[in-house]
Amino acid sequence: MTATFRRHVLLGVLCLFILFLYGPTLTILVLSFQGPDGGLTFPMNGVSLHWFARLFQTQAVGDFGGSLIRSFMLATMVMVTTVVVSLAAGMAFRRKFWGAGPLFMLTVASLIIPSILVSLGVGLLFNQLGFDPDWYSSAFGAQLTWTLPFGLLIMFAVFNRFNRAWEEAARDLGATPWQSFRHVVLPVILPSVIGIALFGFTLSYDEFARTLLTAGSDNTLPLEIFGMTTSVTTPVLYALGTLTTVFSFVVILVSLAIMRLLAAKRGA
Amino acid sequence: MVRLNPVPFLQAAPLALILIVFLLIPMFVLIVVSFFDYDSVQIIPAFQLTNYADVLGSSVTWRTYLNTFRFTIIVWSVTVVLGFTVAYVLAFEVRGRTAQMVLFLICTVPFLTSNIIRMISWIPFLGREGLLNGALLKLGLIHQPLEFLLFSDFAVVLAYTHLYALFMVTPIFNTMMRIDRRLLEAALDNGAGWWRTITTVVLPLSKSGIAIGSIFVVTMVMGDFVTVRLMSGGQSASVGLMISNQISLLQYPAACANAVVLLAIVLMMIAAILRIVDIRKEL
Numbered sequence: 001m002t003a004t005f006r007r008h009v010l011l012g013v014l015c016l017f018i019l020f021l022y023g024p025t026l027t028i029l030v031l032s033f034q035g036p037d038g039g040l041t042f043p044m045n046g047v048s049l050h051w052f053a054r055l056f057q058t059q060a061v062g063d064f065g066g067s068l069i070r071s072f073m074l075a076t077m078v079m080v081t082t083v084v085v086s087l088a089a090g091m092a093f094r095r096k097f098w099g100a101g102p103l104f105m106l107t108v109a110s111l112i113i114p115s116i117l118v119s120l121g122v123g124l125l126f127n128q129l130g131f132d133p134d135w136y137s138s139a140f141g142a143q144l145t146w147t148l149p150f151g152l153l154i155m156f157a158v159f160n161r162f163n164r165a166w167e168e169a170a171r172d173l174g175a176t177p178w179q180s181f182r183h184v185v186l187p188v189i190l191p192s193v194i195g196i197a198l199f200g201f202t203l204s205y206d207e208f209a210r211t212l213l214t215a216g217s218d219n220t221l222p223l224e225i226f227g228m229t230t231s232v233t234t235p236v237l238y239a240l241g242t243l244t245t246v247f248s249f250v251v252i253l254v255s256l257a258i259m260r261l262l263a264a265k266r267g268a
Numbered sequence: 269m270v271r272l273n274p275v276p277f278l279q280a281a282p283l284a285l286i287l288i289v290f291l292l293i294p295m296f297v298l299i300v301v302s303f304f305d306y307d308s309v310q311i312i313p314a315f316q317l318t319n320y321a322d323v324l325g326s327s328v329t330w331r332t333y334l335n336t337f338r339f340t341i342i343v344w345s346v347t348v349v350l351g352f353t354v355a356y357v358l359a360f361e362v363r364g365r366t367a368q369m370v371l372f373l374i375c376t377v378p379f380l381t382s383n384i385i386r387m388i389s390w391i392p393f394l395g396r397e398g399l400l401n402g403a404l405l406k407l408g409l410i411h412q413p414l415e416f417l418l419f420s421d422f423a424v425v426l427a428y429t430h431l432y433a434l435f436m437v438t439p440i441f442n443t444m445m446r447i448d449r450r451l452l453e454a455a456l457d458n459g460a461g462w463w464r465t466i467t468t469v470v471l472p473l474s475k476s477g478i479a480i481g482s483i484f485v486v487t488m489v490m491g492d493f494v495t496v497r498l499m500s501g502g503q504s505a506s507v508g509l510m511i512s513n514q515i516s517l518l519q520y521p522a523a524c525a526n527a528v529v530l531l532a533i534v535l536m537m538i539a540a541i542l543r544i545v546d547i548r549k550e551l
Contacts, residue, residue, distance in 0.1 A: 006462065007361055014357045014371065017350070020430065021378045024389035027399070031392055041397045085282045092279035103280055106287045112483060112538060113295070114491020116508050117527045121294025124301055124520060141290035148283060177275075202380040208494060213515065225384050229498060241385040248381040256373070 025245060032238035040235060051239035063219065064240070070135050071221035075205040077140055082147040082200030083193060089148075090155025091181075111149040115209035118142050123213035138214040143204045150203065151196045158192045187266070191259040198255040202248055295531070302524035311520050319525035329510070329526070333533075336506045339421075339496075340489045343428040347485050348478060350429065351436025355477070356470065358437075359444035360452070372441065379434045387427050387498050394418040394426075419501025427499045432488055436481035443477030444470065479545035483538055490534050 031038075035046025055064060093100060122142045126133045133139070166188070170180035186193075208222040215223060221244065228237055305314040323329050354375070362368045378386065393399050394417040401413040416422055447470065455465040493508030507530050514523035 003462070010353075010357045010361045013353055014362070017354050017433075018371075018374060021375065021434075024393055024430070025378070025381070025386065027392045028385070028389040041392045041395050042399060042402070085286065088279040089283040092276035095273065095276045097273065097276035097280060099277070099284070100280070103284050103287075106292065107283070110287055110291050112487045112534065113291070113531065114487060114508065114534060116491055116493055116511055117298065117531055118291065118294060120511070120515060120520075120523060120527055121298045122290055124524070125294045125297045128297060128301075141286065144286050145291045148286065152283070198380070206380075206382040206384075208384060209491075212512075222382060222384055225382070226494070229384070229388060237388060241382070241388060245381050245385055249377070252377055252380055 025241075028238040029242050029245070031235055032242040034235040034238070038235060040233065040238075051235045052243070054234075054236045055239050055243070064224065067219045067221045067224040070218060071205055074135050074140060074143070074220060075201045077136070078143050078147055078204035079197050079200035081140075081144060082151045083197050085144075086148055086151025086155050086196055087193060089152055090159060091185075093152075093156065094159055107149045107152055110145045115146065116212075118145050119210050119213040122210075126214070133214050133216040135211070135215045135218055135220055138216070139211045139220065142210040142214045143207050146207065146210055147200045147203050150199050154192055154196050154199070158189050162188065191262045194255055194259050194262070198252065201251060205248070205251075298524045298527050298531075301521055302528050304521040304524075306519060306521045308518070319521045320529075322522060323525045323529055332505045332507055332510050335504065336490060336508075339424065339428065339506065340486055342425050343432065343489050344482060344485055346425070346429050347433050347436040348482065350433050351440050351481055352471075352474065352478065354433075354437050355440035355444055355474075356466070358441050359447075360470075375434060375437060383431055384494065384498070386431060387495060390423065390427060390430075390499070391418065394423060419499065419503060421500065421504055423499040424496055424504060427495050428489055428492070431495065432485050435484035435488070436478075439480035439484075440474055440477035443474050447473045475545050479541050482541055486537055486541070487534055490537070491530065 031040070031042070031044070032051055033047050033049070034044060034051060035048045036050040038045035089103075093104070119142055122138050123133055126138045131137070162185075166184050167180050170184045175183070206222055207220075208226060211220050211223060219227070225237075225240060225244070228240070301311065302319055303315045303317070305312040305316055305318070358368060358372055358375070362371055391398070395401070396413045396415070396418070398418070400417060401410075404410045405413065451469055451473075452465055455469050456462075460468065491508050493506060493512045496504055496506040496509050497512075507526065511523045511526045511530070514520075514526065
């Protein structure tokens with residue numbers, strides 16, 4: 001086997017992998033434009049926006065509008081908290097402090113404890129304390145146990161590559177710690193901070209298991225979609241899938257564009 | 269020496285507080301409730317080992333664990349081979365830093381979209397009247413639709429691979445990018461073939477990435493209940509599903525006992541992985 005041939009085979013494997021990742025999503029994207037008489041599989045029975053229109057009729061799917069708004073607000077709350085808390089903790093871990101070891105262990109544990117256990121534990125805690133679980137309290141906290149470890153690990157990766165000389169220069173020139181953070185550290189790490197925001201938002205927006213037992217009486221969007229999978233047997237399910245996927249893509253592309261812009265500005 | 273500087277302590281305090289309230293205390297509650305008594309309407313504070321006796325004494329539990337281990341081993345094997353291959357191609361075969369990063373991003377994006385939607389999206393492909401059956405029928409390879417494609421163990425493994433392969437690709441790619449290219453050239457110069465270079469140079473140097481990916485895949489498959497429920501069509505079981513069924517029957521103490529056993533097993537599996545591979549240098 002020649003090296004060129006092998007290289008082509010390997011690049012072919014990569015293409016197949018990408019097709020494997022995207023192919024199914026593309027099929028439901030196409031099928032969501034099914035005609036009014038179309039079903040869950042091919043062939044297409046005409047082309048229409050019928051199922052998207054159905055999505056916005058109140059009776060077709062539970063509480064689509066309400067759950068969408070709740071998911072959006074929750075994702076925004078999780079995003080802001082994740083950015084602020086992991087940025088602060090990332091700064092802390094650059095120095096030694098009392099409890100650093102156990103806190104790191106706890107963060108890693110947060111990443112590897114199965115989601116359903118966190119969901120069950122937080123749900124029971126609220127239950128035992130006599131609080132009603134709600135999306136903005138218990139579900140918010142349960143989701144943070146998933147997004148914060150990612151945020152902190154990204155901060156670790158960032159600060160491992162960070163040149164401390166810049167900060168020292170700022171200090172030598174008389175900057176206060178806040179000034180050196182605000183005018184030196186933050187601008188350098190800003191693209192990664194946007195990355196943390198992107199992770200925080202999308203992980204929360206799509207989170208299912210950690211929300212299941214902690215969301216209380218009002219559903220978030222993934223819970224609503226999961227409910228639909230057992231009761232809805234029309235392409236309206238695909239229309240919903242298409243909409244949320246398109247929304248995620250818009251969020252991702254906007255974040256990537258901002259990151260690129262910031263990096264370009266820094267390079268100029 | 270650790271000086272008592274209050275600044276980093278205060279900076280880390282919010283993280284510590286959130287993890288204590290929403291992780292440490294809930295896990296403690298799980299353990300406490302696993303010793304409680306319950307009837308059909310409520311849980312009753314007590315200290316009894318009945319829940320554990322029920323969990324460990326039931327053959328259903330053992331069979332469910334076996335099934336979950338089976339899924340974990342199959343999915344781990346598939347994702348490790350796939351993840352290593354894809355990461356290798358990205359790191360060593362794709363030329364140009366930009367092309368590398370763009371392709372890596374293309375592989376990462378699906379991870380940021382909804383898992384449930386990604387599972388549902390297999391229906392038009394695998395179903396009785398799906399694309400795959402249609403194509404096979406047309407080619408004359410089969411004469412009636414294959415039933416095992418959707419709502420089966422095959423579908424569960426396929427969905428796991430689809431959802432979690434990326435957790436293997438990313439850490440392995442990350443480790444491979446740090447391998448000194450000259451080592452590969454040295455191996456080739458010394459007469460090692462391509463395959464030998466992979467097995468004796470690339471593979472050992474990618475071990476920590478493989479370990480991190482394995483930890484992700486193993487914990488996610490061990491604790492999953494959504495994928496098994498959606499993709500097996502109720503025909504297969506997993507520990508997570510068993511717990512979620514007990515929760516829906518309001519048998520919280522039983523669910524907690526199960527959860528504690530699962531937690532112990534998952535932690536032991538991770539400890540085993542960490543014993544084999546030291547990942548500390550990655551962090």
